[in-house]
Amino acid sequence: MVLMGRWEPDAPARLQRAAFELCSAQGYDQTTVAEIAARAGLTERTFFRHFADKREALFQGGDAFRTTIADAVLAAPTMASALEASTIGIKAGAALFPAREIVRRRQELIESNYELQERELIKLHSVATSIGEALRQRGVPGNFAELAAETSVTVLRVSLARWVGSRVEQAFNTHVDEVMDEFRRLATVRLNDT
């Protein structure tokens, strides 16, 4: 164990890891802030200096994810369509994902609790807003920017679910490509086409 300086520069990351491990192992409702702080070797006071509550500790990192995505959209090649640019953003954001097994456990934890589902949906909503703003900065008209952004977040969500849920290990970005491909064929899939 390394002795930590007074300012605990990596405190947020340690608290986040402790929160995730405890909630994942024993349940979200059963985990207290006191336990999370203790496991991270920090005080409750330090916890509350960084997070409003235990839920927020589990959603640490959302800003970096959003910024990475928006930056990639802003840097997308001019020849890309609005939807392609959004997808380039999603893929760039995915570079921040931890290992698939961690993401899988995280998604299970979120699915287990209504409060966490709500928080996750708000996070995805804010990702869509960021992508929409980036697209507008790239000159995409507002209505198309909003649609493309919302659509790419659907692609993100569906790709994520397939990535963590599939038996076969396949890169997240390959799932994104497959979902985009299905997306293009969506208008042609008929009822009773089985």
Add this chain to the structure above:
Amino acid sequence: MVLMGRWEPDAPARLQRAAFELCSAQGYDQTTVAEIAARAGLTERTFFRHFADKREALFQGGDAFRTTIADAVLAAPTMASALEASTIGIKAGAALFPAREIVRRRQELIESNYELQERELIKLHSVATSIGEALRQRGVPGNFAELAAETSVTVLRVSLARWVGSRVEQAFNTHVDEVMDEFRRLATVRLNDT
């Protein structure tokens, strides 16, 4: 004022209306369950027989909306695509909307509060799940069913925002048609196309 019988058969609707009017006029955080019950001419006890908290009173009617949409998807013509069938569902659900001015005030109320935004996103998520299930019952493969359902909820959300936000009065379903049309052109809208 009509005297109500002991069982107050329309209590949920009265409580919902009272909750909406009070929260809309004086703010969600500033409104108590006691005030809502009093305005509806009912007791707090009656309130809690119908709703877990004041937030739920504002989201009364979600089940009927979801069921109406799913039923319309199940009854959609076989020649419809998965996405068209979902849109038929959205339009059927929209028949339950109150007047545009009410919906506009409701959306403003939701936007004003984080808890209400979360609840609204959960509701839309459950609408997507219902549409997905209906599409699967109609023989649409699971991955396409999920994508079409999520996409149609994006169409619902965007159409709703335009309907309540536009200066010109235009039917909700016309907004849906416009959004669907933009949707088909989404892949062709390029960056810097202004």
